[in-house]
Amino acid sequence: MMRIDSATRAVDLFGPGKHGFKDGNTLLGDPSTTLNASMFNHLQEEIARCVEAFGGTLDPTKYDQLATVLGALTRTYGPVGNQMLPGGLLLQWCRYLTTSAGGVGTFVHPDSFKTAKLLTIVSVAGTATNPSSSFTASWDDVSDLNPLVSTRVASRVNGVLALANVQVFVLGT
Numbered sequence: 001m002m003r004i005d006s007a008t009r010a011v012d013l014f015g016p017g018k019h020g021f022k023d024g025n026t027l028l029g030d031p032s033t034t035l036n037a038s039m040f041n042h043l044q045e046e047i048a049r050c051v052e053a054f055g056g057t058l059d060p061t062k063y064d065q066l067a068t069v070l071g072a073l074t075r076t077y078g079p080v081g082n083q084m085l086p087g088g089l090l091l092q093w094c095r096y097l098t099t100s101a102g103g104v105g106t107f108v109h110p111d112s113f114k115t116a117k118l119l120t121i122v123s124v125a126g127t128a129t130n131p132s133s134s135f136t137a138s139w140d141d142v143s144d145l146n147p148l149v150s151t152r153v154a155s156r157v158n159g160v161l162a163l164a165n166v167q168v169f170v171l172g173t
Contacts, residue, residue, distance in 0.1 A: 002042045006034045055088035055114065055173065082110045089118075094168045103161035104154045113148040113172035121169040124155050137166050148172075 003009075003019045008031045013020030024032030047066055048058055054069045082092040094107040122137040137155045155164035 001046050002039065004033060004036075004039050006036045006039070008032065008034045053088070054084065080110060088173055090172055092170045092172075094166075096166060103156060103163055104152070105166070106150050106152050107168045107170075108150045109148075109170065113170075115148075115173040117147055117151075117170055117172040119169075119171040120151060122151075122153055123167045124164045137164065139168070 003017075004021060005019065008022075008024070009019040010022035010033060011019055013022070021033040022030075024030045051058060051065045051069050056065055056069060059065065079095045080093070082090060084090055090111060090113060092109045092111065096105065096107070120139045122139045124137040136159075137153060139151050139153050151168055151170055153166050153168055155162060155166050157164065
């Protein structure tokens with residue numbers, strides 16, 4: 001990034017070496033700031049590279065690409081949430097009680113992955129009926145209708161499908 005450096009800039013407008021723009025006054029012979037290609041090239045590349053760094057493709061028909069990227073930097077916390085990580089990686093999580101089909105449930109991601117799931121971790125925090133039983137959890141993208149949108153989860157107690165408090169972490173792009 002750079003500050004305006006044309007000869008007609010407002011010198012030190014924001015402090016020493018922090019030049020800015022000025023309207024000028026033609027009656028006093030004070031010209032307004034002349035815009036130059038260098039300034040616009042720097043501005044263009046700063047914005048374009050930000051969009052591209054988070055996996056976006058520049059699209060001249062969209063006027064919200066930077067806002068979309070800045071929105072991607074936000075995160076949601078709680079039992080269901082997500083966090084955009086550097087390089088365009090997206091971490092999503094969920095904690096819930098499996099209820100459908102006796103221990104099988106589907107975690108619908110807060111945001112769809114664009115390309116692929118890279119890593120899925122599923123764990124059981126305890127069961128609804130017996131917290132001290134032997135329990136396992138697994139995930140299955142094969143039977144999932146759309147693995148970029150959701151993750152199918154199964155929880156078992158002593159080898160049998162059962163209700164359980166499941167935690168799901170999914171990393172993808």
